[in-house]
Amino acid sequence: xxxxxxxxxxxxxxxxxxxxxxxxxxxxxxxxxxxxxxxxxxxxxxxxxxxxxxxxxxxxxxxxxxxxxxxxxxxxxxxxxxxxxxxxxxxxxxxxxxxxxxxxxxxxxxxxxxxxxxxxxxxxxxxxxxxxxxxxxxxxxxxxxxxxxxxxxxxxxxxxxxxxxxxxxxxxxxxxxxxxxxxxxxxxxxxxxxxxxxxxxxxxxxxxxxxxxxxxx
Numbered sequence: 686x687x688x689x690x691x692x693x694x695x696x697x698x699x700x701x702x703x704x705x706x707x708x709x710x711x712x713x714x715x716x717x718x719x720x721x722x723x724x725x726x727x728x729x730x731x732x733x734x735x736x737x738x739x740x741x742x743x744x745x746x747x748x749x750x751x752x753x754x755x756x757x758x759x760x761x762x763x764x765x766x767x768x769x770x771x772x773x774x775x776x777x778x779x780x781x782x783x784x785x786x787x788x789x790x791x792x793x794x795x796x797x798x799x800x801x802x803x804x805x806x807x808x809x810x811x812x813x814x815x816x817x818x819x820x821x822x823x824x825x826x827x828x829x830x831x832x833x834x835x836x837x838x839x840x841x842x843x844x845x846x847x848x849x850x851x852x853x854x855x856x857x858x859x860x861x862x863x864x865x866x867x868x869x870x871x872x873x874x875x876x877x878x879x880x881x882x883x884x885x886x887x888x889x890x891x892x893x894x895x896x897x898x899x900x901x902x
Contacts, residue, residue, distance in 0.1 A: 695776075695851070698876040699758055700869060703774065706746050706757040719743050726761060749775070760869075764862075772857035772866050774873070781843070781850045789843035789850060790814040797841075808840075810874050816841040819867070821860075836863050840874045846881055853877070 699705070704725055707718040719742050723735040749757050756776040764770050781789055790807065794816045797805045803820040818839040840853040855870045857863070 694880045696878045697873055699873055702762050703758045703760045708746055708749055708757055770859045770862045772855055775854045777852050779850045783847035786813045786843035790816055793841045812877050812879050836860055838867050838870050844879045
């Protein structure tokens with residue numbers, strides 16, 4: 686059965702401390718939304734800090750929207766010693782074989798288990814079976830930039846609308862806060878609701894991943 690760009694409706698909740706990037710706004714309101722985001726991130730900051738943040742996120746927003754990302758947010762928390770703990774959350778849809786969610790989850794779990802240095806577990810969410818994955822990567826330092834290590838926590842959720850796999854990916858350089866962020870991603874997964882849209886399009890072709898519309902509350 687083919688699906689249409691309007692075939693899925695998604696909702697999820699993020700905890701306080703997460704700031705959503707406005708990925709799908711028209712250009713005439715995007716700048717205002719990015720400035721509002723910068724003010725939330727720097728409520729006591731300087732004009733320069735807010736302007737720099739807005740420019741940086743403007744470039745990032747354009748890149749993510751072009752890469753078929755459905756949702757993006759950045760998390761900022763103050764640690765007990767006054768430092769900043771940060772993480773990025775991305776949600777995207779990937780096309781898969783239109784099998785039952787249990788079959789898709791089993792296939793994803795089996796495929797990830799073959800990768801070295803990756804922890805993989807099956808979990809059950811209110812919206813159905815999912816796979817929780819944890820691994821780390823390292824970026825090569827160049828010039829004055831240091832080498833950085835990142836932890837990647839991912840939830841692979843087969844959508845009830847067959848033919849789609851939702852990937853919730855949380856990335857952080859703060860390894861000391863890994864248990865906290867793992868719990869947060871599991872909490873977000875618990876809030877995830879995926880439903881067929883209210884109406885269907887009988888078009889003959891399946892859409893590209895970026896065609897799936899998402900509504901996040």
